[in-house]
Amino acid sequence: MQQLIQGNEACALGALAAGCSFFAGYPITPSSEIMEWMSRLLPPRGGVFIQMEDELSSMGAVIGASWTGAKAMTATSGPGFTLMQEHIGYAAMTETPCVIVDAQRVGPSTGMPTSPAQGDVMQARWGSHGDRAAIALTASSVLDTYTMTIEAFNMSERYRLPVVLLLDATLAHMRENVTLPEIPIVNRSRPVSASGFEPFGSPDFLPLGAGARFTVSGLSHDEAGHQRASKSDAGERLTRRAIDRVLADADRITLTRQEALDDAELVLVAYGITARAARAAVRQLREDGVRAGLLELQTLWPFPAELVGSVVRNARAAVVAELNLGQVVTLVSAVSGTTPVHHLGRMDGALLEPGAIVAAGRRVLDNAAQEVLAR
Amino acid sequence: MRQGEHLRAYLREEAMPNVWCPGCGHGNVMGAVTRAFDHMQLDLDETVVIGGIGCASRMPFFLNTNAMHTTHGRALTFATGVKLARPELTVLAIMGDGDALSIGGNHLIHACRRNIDVTALVLNNGIYGMTGGQLAPSTPQSFRSTTSSFGSIESPFDTVGLALAAGATYVARATTFDFEEMPQMIEAAIRHPGFALVEILSQCPTYFGRLNKLGDGRALLDYEKDHTAPLEGVTRQELAGQLPIGVFREEIRPEYTRQYAALCDRARRDGHA
Numbered sequence: 134m135q136q137l138i139q140g141n142e143a144c145a146l147g148a149l150a151a152g153c154s155f156f157a158g159y160p161i162t163p164s165s166e167i168m169e170w171m172s173r174l175l176p177p178r179g180g181v182f183i184q185m186e187d188e189l190s191s192m193g194a195v196i197g198a199s200w201t202g203a204k205a206m207t208a209t210s211g212p213g214f215t216l217m218q219e220h221i222g223y224a225a226m227t228e229t230p231c232v233i234v235d236a237q238r239v240g241p242s243t244g245m246p247t248s249p250a251q252g253d254v255m256q257a258r259w260g261s262h263g264d265r266a267a268i269a270l271t272a273s274s275v276l277d278t279y280t281m282t283i284e285a286f287n288m289s290e291r292y293r294l295p296v297v298l299l300l301d302a303t304l305a306h307m308r309e310n311v312t313l314p315e316i317p318i319v320n321r322s323r324p325v326s327a328s329g330f331e332p333f334g335s336p337d338f339l340p341l342g343a344g345a346r347f348t349v350s351g352l353s354h355d356e357a358g359h360q361r362a363s364k365s366d367a368g369e370r371l372t373r374r375a376i377d378r379v380l381a382d383a384d385r386i387t388l389t390r391q392e393a394l395d396d397a398e399l400v401l402v403a404y405g406i407t408a409r410a411a412r413a414a415v416r417q418l419r420e421d422g423v424r425a426g427l428l429e430l431q432t433l434w435p436f437p438a439e440l441v442g443s444v445v446r447n448a449r450a451a452v453v454a455e456l457n458l459g460q461v462v463t464l465v466s467a468v469s470g471t472t473p474v475h476h477l478g479r480m481d482g483a484l485l486e487p488g489a490i491v492a493a494g495r496r497v498l499d500n501a502a503q504e505v506l507a508r
Numbered sequence: 509m510r511q512g513e514h515l516r517a518y519l520r521e522e523a524m525p526n527v528w529c530p531g532c533g534h535g536n537v538m539g540a541v542t543r544a545f546d547h548m549q550l551d552l553d554e555t556v557v558i559g560g561i562g563c564a565s566r567m568p569f570f571l572n573t574n575a576m577h578t579t580h581g582r583a584l585t586f587a588t589g590v591k592l593a594r595p596e597l598t599v600l601a602i603m604g605d606g607d608a609l610s611i612g613g614n615h616l617i618h619a620c621r622r623n624i625d626v627t628a629l630v631l632n633n634g635i636y637g638m639t640g641g642q643l644a645p646s647t648p649q650s651f652r653s654t655t656s657s658f659g660s661i662e663s664p665f666d667t668v669g670l671a672l673a674a675g676a677t678y679v680a681r682a683t684t685f686d687f688e689e690m691p692q693m694i695e696a697a698i699r700h701p702g703f704a705l706v707e708i709l710s711q712c713p714t715y716f717g718r719l720n721k722l723g724d725g726r727a728l729l730d731y732e733k734d735h736t737a738p739l740e741g742v743t744r745q746e747l748a749g750q751l752p753i754g755v756f757r758e759e760i761r762p763e764y765t766r767q768y769a770a771l772c773d774r775a776r777r778d779g780h781a
Contacts, residue, residue: 155589176768176771177779181768183588185585186618187614190585190618194588197587197593200576201589201594201597205589219579342553342597346552346575347574348520349575349576351578360569
């Protein structure tokens with residue numbers, strides 16, 4: 134069945150399809166419609182919706198609910214995402230499955246609340262203190278928003294992680310005709326038996342109130358949940374194990390769309406809303422006889438460095454197009470070898486249009502020999 | 509059997525020793541909590557105790573229940589998520605004064621307002637213990653801390669007044685001196701079908717006592733005795749300079765998770781979405 138729906142609505146429908154039964158949030162533009170939809174969709178299905186007093190409490194409630202076994206999520210935008218970082222770190226430390234949707238707007242601070250940006254890429258990875266495992270996904274269409282919300286839940290359940298889905302103000306509010314597909318759902322695995330089960334450092338998850346009494350703590354702890362806050366390698370051991378769980382499965386986690394890359398002399402790297410313009414730019418450049426291709430990153434974290442590197446190094450030049458002043462470009466430049474990488478970015482609330490990307494592509498090809506690496 | 513030996517069942521002994529200094533009142537409170545659990549024969553598998561950060565908030569580690577030790581000031585937000593997702597669980601939030609009243613003040617207000625069936629114990633020792641004796645929102649005026657060397661010029665927080673104003677439906681104040689009454693208050697708070705708050709005045713000899721030259725744990729218990737009075741049968745004048753102890757409110761109002769269940773039924777009946 135075709136239906137005309139908004140990006141935020143697609144996100145809510147994706148969450149329901151993924152089995153989400155708990156939503157806690159706080160109003161913020163441009164993500165508010167996600168919580169409005171959840172407030173209508175969850176109660177008749179017996180799920181829990183609560184509007185909390187702020188974003189910190191929203192994330193706290195989400196983590197508490199997840200520890201009863203519920204699939205739980207919140208949705209926010211830049212300022213709220215910043216407030217959530219403490220509890221995103223807690224979720225990582227305690228290996229808590231949950232989903233955080235960030236409909237990005239221009240920052241820093243209050244910035245431009247109704248205008249799109251892609252400035253939270255690094256915050257999605259490094260926003261909370263300390264090192265941790267992280268997964269962050271993107272979407273570039275309303276249909277994508279639906280499927281990637283489900284992917285976010287599936288990955289959070291499979292790897293016991295807070296997973297971030299990065300949207301933006303345009304995608305959040307945009308409407309497209311979609312036919313929602315059936316997508317397989319992943320549920321967190323339970324240990325065979327509660328007795329003797331060590332609740333941390335394992336992909337298996339045992340909720341509170343299931344017969345094995347233990348402590349969930351943000352202090353460094355061991356596999357049994359005993360705090361090991363001084364002179365112990367337990368915290369590093371469990372963090373490494375969580376990171377390794379993700380990296381060992383990086384091929385499965387890395388989602389990309391690759392278009393016309395086989396013979397590409399010019400590679401465009403983009404993600405989210407900007408990938409749409411980049412796709413149009415590839416068509417235009419091809420029509421004009423320029424062998425351009427697109428690498429759309431649907432998974433930003435873990436960053437698929439190997440794949441990006443091999444694609445970019447095969448080309449004469451690359452353009453990274455993103456709505457910020459240089460975030461993913463730093464990662465691409467690190468693996469680009471001798472291929473010049475040009476950054477095309479803005480944070481004035483406007484989108485990057487195909488024409489601008491075409492022009493940048495032509496310029497960088499013309500100057501390929503002299504091009505200095507962008508910052 | 510030694511007196512109280514049966515209470516060991518409520519403690520997680522492999523997590524001992526606890527973090528509390530000699531003379532600290534928090535161990536007394538934990539003793540009262542285990543007595544309340546024992547008296548009501550609480551099912552430990554169906555109980556979740558949630559702490560924030562600080563000396564008091566470490567208690568979940570040492571109780572033999574399901575436990576969460578969360579972030580500074582936010583215990584009630586986790587408690588709200590647990591209780592809403594599984595209303596049949598008994599949920600306690602154990603916090604310190606800095607935890608519940610300063611960094612977590614907003615969450616406390618809204619938990620009171622929602623009247624969610626969570627029991628909040630606020631262990632108030634008038635100072636930040638774990639970080640080394642800094643000024644707390646509960647430090648009495650003119651008292652010293654490591655960040656108020658010349659005496660505090662701030663008014664201390666009225667925990668009970670805040671809880672009453674924000675809509676908590678069971679509100680009580682206890683002290684570690686009046687130990688005998690504490691387990692009953694904690695039990696009544698747990699049994700209460702709504703948001704229950706018990707402020708427990710506890711003693712911190714290491715910082716509060718030492719920095720204010722009030723002596724050791726025992727001397728601080730005397731200080732508690734001298735500065736508190738039973739709520740019942742005393743007039744405001746008689747209470748001058750003394751904090752009333754007792755149950756300030758015990759009333760039944762619609763509880764949040766029950767209201768939410770009714771809302772779900774309504775939504776299903778009306779065939780929304």
